[in-house]
Amino acid sequence: MKVLLFGIAKDIAGAPSITLDAAPEKVAVLREQLYQRYPRLRELRSCMIAVNKVYAADGDTLQPGDEIAVIPPVSGG
Amino acid sequence: MDVLIDIKEEITVQEAVDFVTTPDCGGIAVFVGTVRNATKGKPVQRLFFECYTPMALLELEKIARHTLTEMGIRKIAILHVSGDKLPGETVVVIAAASPHRAAAFAACQYAIDTLKETVPIWKKEYFEDGEVWVAAHP
Numbered sequence: 767m768k769v770l771l772f773g774i775a776k777d778i779a780g781a782p783s784i785t786l787d788a789a790p791e792k793v794a795v796l797r798e799q800l801y802q803r804y805p806r807l808r809e810l811r812s813c814m815i816a817v818n819k820v821y822a823a824d825g826d827t828l829q830p831g832d833e834i835a836v837i838p839p840v841s842g843g
Numbered sequence: 844m845d846v847l848i849d850i851k852e853e854i855t856v857q858e859a860v861d862f863v864t865t866p867d868c869g870g871i872a873v874f875v876g877t878v879r880n881a882t883k884g885k886p887v888q889r890l891f892f893e894c895y896t897p898m899a900l901l902e903l904e905k906i907a908r909h910t911l912t913e914m915g916i917r918k919i920a921i922l923h924v925s926g927d928k929l930p931g932e933t934v935v936v937i938a939a940a941s942p943h944r945a946a947a948f949a950a951c952q953y954a955i956d957t958l959k960e961t962v963p964i965w966k967k968e969y970f971e972d973g974e975v976w977v978a979a980h981p
Contacts, residue, residue: 842964
């Protein structure tokens with residue numbers, strides 16, 4: 767499963783995207799995997815997950831083909 | 844078409860105003876966001892805007908649709924830049940048209956406030972002695 771990273775999350779991971787071996791069942795599991803791999807994500811003011819370009823809740827389920835993105839605190843405008 | 848949404852390297856106030864100008868609207872309000880030359884007293888040399896463009900366009904569309912269905916707006920344009928920007932340069936333009944001015948002012952306020960909360964765009968500030976992703980940390 768491919769995961770896109772933006773802003774400071776991209777800097778923390780050192781890459782604009784990463785690939786997970788398997789699709790976690792839920793967003794919460796994905797989040798925990800990301801936190802274990804990149805502990806500095808925990809230090810951010812917030813860290814949202816988007817699934818198929820829509821903000822997801824921790825309880826949402828994931829499918830193998832989903833487009834996942836890590837959304838650190840936004841600062842447009 | 845009542846909504847113009849775009850993310851690109853160069854935007855102008857005029858293209859937004861031109862889009863929303865329509866004979867049935869007597870009020871057009873415009874918000875223009877530019878690069879401030881300092882943050883907390885420290886001179887800013889430039890900004891860099893990164894966008895998750897496909898999702899950002901969807902979120903901007905949601906904001907625009909809300910002003911049409913809930914706020915009495917007839918036409919709205921929301922334009923945002925990506926890439927490098929220097930102090931004074933325009934980074935966001937919102938133009939909203941309605942028959943009367945109050946709705947247009949309110950829509951601009953709603954659109955910029957919501958954009959800053961929900962749209963996946965990030966800015967990095969470059970100072971003389973380093974750089975920082977804005978608002979990333981508590």
